[in-house]
Amino acid sequence: MNEPGLAIGLIRRAPKVLLHDHLDGGLRPQTIIELAADQGYRGLPSTDPEELGEWFRRGASQGSLELYLETFEHTVAVMQTRAALVRVAAECAEDLAADGVVYAEVRHAPELSTRGGLTLDEVVEAILEGFRIGAGQVAGRPIVLRFLATAMRQADRAREIADLALRHRDAGVVGFDIAGPEAGYPPGRFADVFGRLVHASFHLTLHAGEGYGLPSIREALDLGAERLGHGVRIVDDIKVDGAGQAVLGRLAAYVRDRRIPLELCPTSNVHSGAAGSIESHPFELLRRLRFRVTVNTDNRLMSDVSLSSEFAALEAAFGLGLDEVEWLTLNAMKSAFLPFDERLAMITGTIKPGFAALRAELNADR
Numbered sequence: 175m176n177e178p179g180l181a182i183g184l185i186r187r188a189p190k191v192l193l194h195d196h197l198d199g200g201l202r203p204q205t206i207i208e209l210a211a212d213q214g215y216r217g218l219p220s221t222d223p224e225e226l227g228e229w230f231r232r233g234a235s236q237g238s239l240e241l242y243l244e245t246f247e248h249t250v251a252v253m254q255t256r257a258a259l260v261r262v263a264a265e266c267a268e269d270l271a272a273d274g275v276v277y278a279e280v281r282h283a284p285e286l287s288t289r290g291g292l293t294l295d296e297v298v299e300a301i302l303e304g305f306r307i308g309a310g311q312v313a314g315r316p317i318v319l320r321f322l323a324t325a326m327r328q329a330d331r332a333r334e335i336a337d338l339a340l341r342h343r344d345a346g347v348v349g350f351d352i353a354g355p356e357a358g359y360p361p362g363r364f365a366d367v368f369g370r371l372v373h374a375s376f377h378l379t380l381h382a383g384e385g386y387g388l389p390s391i392r393e394a395l396d397l398g399a400e401r402l403g404h405g406v407r408i409v410d411d412i413k414v415d416g417a418g419q420a421v422l423g424r425l426a427a428y429v430r431d432r433r434i435p436l437e438l439c440p441t442s443n444v445h446s447g448a449a450g451s452i453e454s455h456p457f458e459l460l461r462r463l464r465f466r467v468t469v470n471t472d473n474r475l476m477s478d479v480s481l482s483s484e485f486a487a488l489e490a491a492f493g494l495g496l497d498e499v500e501w502l503t504l505n506a507m508k509s510a511f512l513p514f515d516e517r518l519a520m521i522t523g524t525i526k527p528g529f530a531a532l533r534a535e536l537n538a539d540r
């Protein structure tokens with residue numbers, strides 16, 4: 175049974191799992207200002223933290239993926255030294271832990287942080303170091319963080335990034351992704367890179383089915399993607415008749431049958447124009463049809479969200495209860511690139527007991 179009006183305070187205390195979050199999309203405005211001063215970067219539109227935060231949110235809500243991506247010029251500009259990367263990664267760990275996230279896979283394109291002379295390896299090492307420091311600072315809020323190495327679609331460094339990911343696979347890099355504008359940069363360009371990673375028994379998630387539709391999803395799966403970054407356009411292959419009965423096309427059925435995880439990021443989809451509003455977001459249809467739906471933040475700064483606020487927005491739109499939040503969390507944990515035994519330990523040792531305690535609290539209040 176659904177509990178009406180699941181309070182955000184309760185959602186924040188629920189042990190949550192985040193699979194799709196960009197490191198360069200989650201900086202604190204104050205940190206951006208301080209890092210810009212340290213690194214002599216003068217391009218910021220404001221040096222007032224309130225105004226700067228507002229500027230990022232405005233830039234994100236213009237309904238175009240290309241415009242949305244422009245806001246990253248400023249965050250990336252201040253992520254060019256080892257100290258800056260350690261700090262950004264540590265604060266990411268702290269912010270997620272404070273929001274009740276117990277496991278997160280955070281991604282970044284290392285090639286974006288080499289302008290100050292860092293090597294790709296140094297970028298990854300700094301980020302992993304930041305995760306360790308941040309996770310160590312949040313007593314009473316244990317969090318496990320892993321890194322996904324992203325290659326940019328419009329660049330030509332995917333092979334290097336794949337090799338980089340493999341070099342650091344035992345140190346906390348658990349997967350590979352490609353991001354950037356979908357239009358004009360089909361993932362097929364990187365077929366040999368994906369083949370190499372699959373051959374190395376490494377994990378792949380690809381941004382697909384966000385700005386672009388079904389062919390991009392099919393191609394990502396052909397190339398070995400285990401999860402779909404967004405994947406929201408899979409709804410283009412689902413017809414709902416007048417009686418509310420859903421009919422799945424071949425691809426949608428395949429994605430559901432194979433339990434292929436969809437890394438849905440509802441607010442980000444609204445901002446990038448992939449969905450009209452939270453209320454009309456395909457999340458609810460996909461959840462009702464029991465696709466392997468997961469809820470994610472994408473870019474916490476630009477979209478002004480946390481994982482808890484994202485769940486609260488879905489709760490407000492669709493009346494999710496604690497059971498649904500737990501189901502979505504278990505979906506995410508099952509879909510993580512952590513080894514099976516560690517996933518199981520998170521589920522039985524952290525997630526299920528955490529939700530059971532909250533449920534007992536809710537029942538006691540009635």
Ligand SMILES: [Zn+2]
Pocket residue numbers: 194196353381403472
């Ligand atoms: Zn993304």
